[in-house]
Amino acid sequence: MAFDSDGFIEPPLESEILPRLWMGGTHEDETLTRVRRLHSVGDRKFFDAVVTLDSNSAPMGWLVKEFRFGFPDAALDLDHAAELERIADWAYAEWKAGGTVLIRCQAGLNRSGLVTALILLRDRMKLEExxxxxxxxxxxxALSNSHFVEYLEKWKSER
Structure with a gap:
């Protein structure tokens, strides 16, 4: 991890949260406006399934299942919440089937944290854990967006 001038510790681009479940961000050279190289069919495939939550992120490439849904790092509206439930169901199923899954957004902190948390809650973990x-x-x-934490608290209390 690296520190910036404000003392913020920048996490690595991608981190394994639990075996085969990864959370991360998007490298600045992997956005639609700055992509340096397109993926080819012969590229090494590290992830089986990827959830991309930043609309500016470049696609993952060949032979990787990808679910894309860009939404803002802000309060959730009901349409976003419903879609996130479908995304979390899909990613959870891929992970439990033995796939290596990456949940990514821009910085790898809040949007990816929200979906990763929903996956772990589906796996019967307590919210605090x-x-x-x-x-x-x-x-x-990570998960410093209070709207997302409130959503997770409400989600957990309803189940």
Whole structure:
């Protein structure tokens, strides 16, 4: 992890939260406006399935199942929440079937944290444990969006 001038600890681009379940961001050279190289069919495939939550991220490439849904790092509206439930169901199923799954957004902290948390909650983890595990791997700024944490608290209380 690297520190910036404000003391923010920048997490690695991608981190393994639990075996085969990864959370991360998008490298600045892997955005639609700055992509340096297109993926080819012969590229090494590290992830079996990827959830991309930043609309500016370049596609993952050949032979990788990808679910794309860009939404803002802000309060959730009902349409976004419903779609995120479908995304989390899909990613959870891929992970439980033995696939290596990456949940990514731009910075790899909030949007990816929200979906990763929903996956772990589906795996019957307690919310406090989910937050602790994600933050221990991605840093204290992971899931710092209070709207997302409130959504997770409400989600957990309804189940």
């Amino acid at each position: 989910v937050l602790r595990v994600i933050r221990s791997v991605r840093g204290d700024y």
